[in-house]
Amino acid sequence: MNTDKNVYTVIFAGIMVVVVGSVLAFVASGLSSRIKENERFEKQQNILYAMGVNENVEDGGVSFIGTDVVEDEFSKYIKKQLVIKGDSVIDNNEAYLIDMKRQLALYKKGETPELPLFIGEKDNKIYYIIPMYGKGLWDAIWGFVALDDKMVVQGVFFDHKGETPGLGANINQRYFMDDFTGESIMQDTRYSGISVAKGNNDPLNERKDDNKVDALAGATITGNGVSAMILESVNLYKDYLTKLRKS
Amino acid sequence: MALLTKKDVSLISDPLADNNPITIQVLGICSALAITAELKASVVMAIAVMFVLGMGNVVISLMRNIIPSKIRIIVQLIVVAALVIVVDQVLKAFAYELSKTLSVFVGLIITNCIIMGRFEAFALANGPWRSFLDGIGNSLGYGLILVIVGFFRELLGSGTLFGFAILGDPITKTGLYATGYENNGFMIIPPAALIVVGIIIWVQRSRTPALIEDN
Numbered sequence: 001m002n003t004d005k006n007v008y009t010v011i012f013a014g015i016m017v018v019v020v021g022s023v024l025a026f027v028a029s030g031l032s033s034r035i036k037e038n039e040r041f042e043k044q045q046n047i048l049y050a051m052g053v054n055e056n057v058e059d060g061g062v063s064f065i066g067t068d069v070v071e072d073e074f075s076k077y078i079k080k081q082l083v084i085k086g087d088s089v090i091d092n093n094e095a096y097l098i099d100m101k102r103q104l105a106l107y108k109k110g111e112t113p114e115l116p117l118f119i120g121e122k123d124n125k126i127y128y129i130i131p132m133y134g135k136g137l138w139d140a141i142w143g144f145v146a147l148d149d150k151m152v153v154q155g156v157f158f159d160h161k162g163e164t165p166g167l168g169a170n171i172n173q174r175y176f177m178d179d180f181t182g183e184s185i186m187q188d189t190r191y192s193g194i195s196v197a198k199g200n201n202d203p204l205n206e207r208k209d210d211n212k213v214d215a216l217a218g219a220t221i222t223g224n225g226v227s228a229m230i231l232e233s234v235n236l237y238k239d240y241l242t243k244l245r246k247s
Numbered sequence: 248m249a250l251l252t253k254k255d256v257s258l259i260s261d262p263l264a265d266n267n268p269i270t271i272q273v274l275g276i277c278s279a280l281a282i283t284a285e286l287k288a289s290v291v292m293a294i295a296v297m298f299v300l301g302m303g304n305v306v307i308s309l310m311r312n313i314i315p316s317k318i319r320i321i322v323q324l325i326v327v328a329a330l331v332i333v334v335d336q337v338l339k340a341f342a343y344e345l346s347k348t349l350s351v352f353v354g355l356i357i358t359n360c361i362i363m364g365r366f367e368a369f370a371l372a373n374g375p376w377r378s379f380l381d382g383i384g385n386s387l388g389y390g391l392i393l394v395i396v397g398f399f400r401e402l403l404g405s406g407t408l409f410g411f412a413i414l415g416d417p418i419t420k421t422g423l424y425a426t427g428y429e430n431n432g433f434m435i436i437p438p439a440a441l442i443v444v445g446i447i448i449w450v451q452r453s454r455t456p457a458l459i460e461d462n
Contacts, residue, residue, distance in 0.1 A: 009315040016322060020329045027336050034340040042343065067343075162351045165292075166284030166401075167435065169351060203418045217404075218284065218435035 041067045043096050044074040050144040050157040051120040051127040053077050062174055080119040084240050086112045100133035100142065107236065115236060120146070127154055128244060130237050134229025137221040138162045141171065141229060147185065149246045153194070156180040158226065168222030179205040179213040185230070187211055191238045193231035196223035251380075258380040262388030265455060268361050269392040270448045275361035279393055280440040282355065286409050289397030293390025295352050297383060298334070300362055303327050304382035307370040314371070323366045328357050361389055396443045404434030 002008065045064040048054065053073060055063040065073055081095035095116035103113035120127040127146040134141050143158035156177050163169040170176055183194045197212040198220070205213055215223040234241070251259075268274045275296075282288045306326050307314075314322050335353050338346035356362070365385050370378040401407055406414040406424075415422015417430055433439050452458050 003313065003315045004317070009317050012313070012315050013318060013321075016325065020325055024329060024332060027333050031336050031340040035336070038339065038343040159347075160351075162354060164284075165282045165288035165351055169288075217432055 038067075040097070041070050044070045046157045046159065047096060047118055047129055047144050048073060048077060048120075050129055050146040050155045051077065051122060052146070052155050053120075053122060056174065060174075062172065062177075077120050077122055078118050079121050082117045082119065084115040084117055084237070089240070092116075098131075100131050101140070104133055104232075104236075113236070115240075117237065117240065125154075128241070130233055132229045132233040134225050134232060136160055136163045136171075136225040137168050137219075138164070141222070141225055143226075143229070145180070145185075145230065145233070147241070149244055150184070151186045151241065151245055152182065152184050153180050160222070163222050164219070167216065168219040170216055170219065171222060171226060176213075176216060182208040183211060183213065184209070185211075185234050191231075191234045191241070193227065193234045195227040195231075198223075255377065255380050258377060259384035259387065262381075262384040263391060264388075264451075265458065267388045267392065267451075268364070268385045269389055269444065270451055271458065272364065274364040275359055275389050276444070278355045278359050279389075279396060279444060280437040282352070283393055283396040283440050283443075284400050284404065284435055286394065286397040286401045289393040290390075291348065292352055292355070293386065293393050295349060295356055296359060296361065296389060297386035299327065299331060299356050300365060300382040300386045301379055302382075303330055303362060304365060304370040304378040305375045306330070307366045308373060308375040308378035311371050311373075319371065320363070320367075323363055324357075327362050327366075331357050361385065392444065392447060395447060396440050399443050400434045400439055403431050404439070406430050 003012075045054075045067070048070070049062070049064055053065060055065055057063070064070075078096075081092055083090050083092045083095050083098070096118065098114060098116045100116075103115060107113040116131060118127075118129040120129055126149065128149070129144050129146045132143045132145060139160070139162035141158065141160040141163070143156060145156045146154040148154055158171045158177055160169060160171060163171065180194060185191060185193055192211050194211050194213060196215045198215045200207075200210065200212045200214060202210070202212070203214050262268055265271065269276060269279055278292060278296075282292050303323075303326060307323060310322070310326075331353055335346060335350065338349065365382060369381045373381070398408065401409075402413060406412060406417055412422075414428070415424045417424050
């Protein structure tokens with residue numbers, strides 16, 4: 001067979017596109033319901049993780065609660081899901097499905113975003129959990145931060161789409177995330193966020209009043225992305241947080 | 248009849264040493280620099296590449312007589328991209344945790360020149376079984392270098408292996424750190440991988456003079 005003819009090449013390309021396209025479409029639509037469900041469970045796990053509902057053990061890695069129980073646990077611990085739109089605040093049980101990327105894009109266009117906020121309760125303690133979304137070195141980073149009514153961080157969760165394995169990808173490791181607990185997002189009365197700092201001479205993160213955590217070596221830009229993401233989210237929510245705050 | 252002829256065995260063993268994809272063919276250098284700061288990432292990448300290269304080589308080899316030569320690179324690219332995306336989707340549906348770990352590697356695999364390099368150099372001219380062996384052999388050779396580089400970078404850069412502290416705790420100064428030893432921050436950043444790969448090439452060439460080109 002002469003495979004060098006132009007006609008053959010064009011026909012081959014056409015068939016190839018149709019075949020590969022249909023295979024991909026078939027796989028994607030066949031699996032989409034399962035994938036969507038997995039993503040929903042993941043979001044619930046992440047939110048619960050930030051407020052300390054997880055299966056972490058001392059010195060172990062990140063361990064979420066199981067996907068088999070996550071829906072029950074989510075409705076047990078998350079007492080309220082709010083959607084803040086400008087001055088109006090409404091209850092919405094599907095607030096956790098709101099896509100922060102889209103809301104931030106709306107905000108940047110000057111429109112009013114719909115911002116989800118979760119109120120959790122564990123051992124008679126109230127947690128205010130806000131979502132975050134930003135960019136790292138290569139791609140998106142996101143997370144959740146759980147605050148108490150004094151605006152002190154009770155727990156965080158970070159994740160990323162494509163940060164460098166071994167470097168920036170480690171923002172989802174406990175030795176990085178655990179450092180944020182106990183830091184305040186406020187400096188006096190200003191919402192300053194928490195910055196990921198190099199050379200703050202506090203590798204064990206014992207100083208909790210400096211709004212800084214120790215950076216990851218070799219992951220400067222991812223770290224800066226985390227700082228910027230926290231600050232941006234805190235700014236988005238600050239009007240509502242001011243109402244909640246008890247000094 | 249033996250399952251593997253002598254020639255088949257050399258398809259697997261050659262890439263481990265004298266025809267190593269990284270140190271001799273200089274393929275797949277980019278990912279060797281990018282992801283070897285930790286041993287775990289090196290191992291995951293090696294396994295993922297083995298899977299994609301083994302499968303991809305077979306598919307390309309089966310199609311080798313019908314692929315128009317003018318668009319063969321595009322066809323190869325489509326095959327590898329489709330393969331990786333299908334695997335990624337299946338993992339997302341049935342092994343979500345695993346897919347999260349692997350997702351950062353997906354882009355690195357599609358653009359890994361070792362894959363295109365083997366399609367082009369081997370699978371287009373050989374049968375599926377031999378292409379499969381060539382894929383496995385080359386990804387083993389690639390993985391071997393990744394693991395060696397990852398071992399030295401993680402040990403010297405972070406003092407750990409697979410995340411476990413080997414040399415003590417650098418912050419509280421226990422183990423080796425009590426004697427004044429410090430982690431070498433340079434090993435964490437990608438240029439360190441270039442130096443480690445360079446040293447491997449040096450050692451390999453001085454042991455096998457036949458690899459040195461005449462000027």
